[in-house]
Amino acid sequence: MAKKSFLHIPLTNWGEVSKQNYSIAILPWGAVEPHNYHLPYLTDCILTYEVASDAAEMAYKQGVVSMVMSPVYFGSQNMGQWNKPFCVHTRTETQKAILVDIVTSLNIQGIKKLVIVNGHGGNTFKPYVRDLQVTFPHFQIIVVDWWTVVPSDWIFEEKPDEHAGELETSVMLHYHPELVNMQSAGDGAAKPVKIDALNQKIGWAPRHWDVVSEDTGIGNPKKSTAAKGKLFAEAAVEKISKLLVDLDNA
DSSP states (O other): OOOOOOGGGGOOOOOHTTTTTOOOEEEEEOOOOTBTTTOOOOOHHHHHHHHHHHHHHHHTTTTEEEEEEOOOBOOOTTTTTTTTOOOBOOOOOHHHHEEEEHHHHHHHHHEEEEEEOOOOOOOEEEEEEEHHHOOTTTTEEEEEEEGGGGGSSTOOOOOOOSSSHEEEEHHHHHGGGGGOOGOOOOOBBBBOOOOOOHEEEEEEEEOHHHHHHHSBBBBBTOOHHHHHHHHHHHHHHHHHHHHHHHHOOO
């Protein structure tokens, strides 16, 4: 089914928007960064926008009118990504300022519910949301990391699968196969860091991407298929659409 343009800011106009009574704003948030040799720099933004759009469509069929906003393109990067040409790192102060401006604008417009659909693992919104709840106590913000809302091991075989691997590649093959160049894909081999406790997830520290990965991927994309991507995307979309319906009813 063709998507209804008034549900998507990049596709709509004031003529359509002025006719609607929106209950929820949906904000895709990604990053600009290399994704192995075969996926575009904007992978996180593209996939997040598509998943958010499909969830909005599913919720619309259940009576929820939401707006999918234009993605925020810039994310938080580790060293080794930050130094790659055209990979833009945004500081926490910058991301928080962007979110504050968006929430302030929506609040003025009478839209009091925002769902951030995040597509980049380096983005962390919880501290910002806590601060905003103090400033805007009647404004509801929910954050969703779209790739985590359903288990992935029932579809995808390769482990680890953190970045530009089987999951992201399969979902991109589902939505935009024309943007995937599988012939150039690296194997996404990941090297352990020197502190073994970090490899065992006992603690956390940002990894230097140049040390961890040669092709910028973590996870082998070679078994990726559009069919796998479709199954996973549909499962994630169903979960996120439930969130939109429950939020609307609340």
